[in-house]
Amino acid sequence: MLPPTPAGSLPRQTLSDVxxxxxxxxxPCDARLIFLAGACPLAADGTVGPVGDYAxxxxxxxxxxxxxxxxxxADLGDLISxxxxxxxARQEDLVTAWEVxxxxxxxHAVPSTLLGVTVLGYTDQLVEIEAVAAVRD
Structure with a gap:
């Protein structure tokens, strides 16, 4: 078993480093967890965009x-998942979004899942990011 860490990513032991x-x-046990709804590519006026542009x-x-x-x-450094x-359905589109x-x-190496899906909630939406963060107040 690995020793506990104050927060964040655990070191790799035997899994691939690719x-x-x-x-x-x-x-940390005293952290406040923040569960975020999926972050969508919505502008302040509610429009999705840029249309057709994964990056x-x-x-x-x-x-x-x-x-x-x-x-x-919180900030991006507080993300834990x-x-x-x-x-x-195209791997190159997944890679384009992932690289951004x-x-x-x-x-900050966040445990993450990259997933291709059939459709997302808004017309013309191509990307959404769900997240969990942990912060100490």
Missing amino acids: AEYAYAATA GQAARAVENLRTALGEAG TRVLVAT YRDAMGD
């Missing part, structure tokens, strides 16, 4: 995620 994410993370929608979803985290007293949903997401995370 993946650009952590396989597991912990949250652009991923970037907008990350910015909306960043805003929601900020309003809850994410799920990136991409409306596509990964770049936004910087050195």
